Amino acid sequence: MSTDVQHPRFQEISSTDRVYSPDILPRLQSLLADLADIDFACEKSLKAIERGLGDESLKRRRIAQLWRDRQERRAPYVAALEELQEQVKACFD
Template sequence: MATHVEHSRLQKAPNRSRVYSPDILPLLQTVLADLADIDFAFEKSLETIKHSPADEERKSEMIASLWRQHREQRAPYIRELAALRERIETTFI
């Protein structure tokens, strides 16, 4: 009879083999692709500035501005990555 009680408890136990929502992978891929595009455009602009005929002081100003824009553009995508990571972690914890 003890075996029957143990069996009943096992049937009520939560399913430990969870699978994350099927929408997470496409979202993750999209966010990472968008970040890659932002980073690529940043690197291209940075190289353009570095090789421009502008004086060094102007180049420094332009590069500082470019870095600010780069961080601002990336920020929402980084937040989205953090949210996706949290969703994934809560699924498997």
């Protein structure tokens, strides 16, 4: 009995068989890592604010500002992810 599997999923894909640019995956990984770094820093700051002593209304304002800053920092990366998603979609149209 032969054990040679000829299923397309297990066959090696040559660079000419690709339907998307080879730089998409590294770009995606880089963008996701940058977003994770932003979120990690925000979470760290949030915990520091919550642990701190002081006026609760001041804490709420600082937290609100922290979330606004986070959204502002994330915006270009999210836009780049959306652009990358469009590039991938275009490969399959």
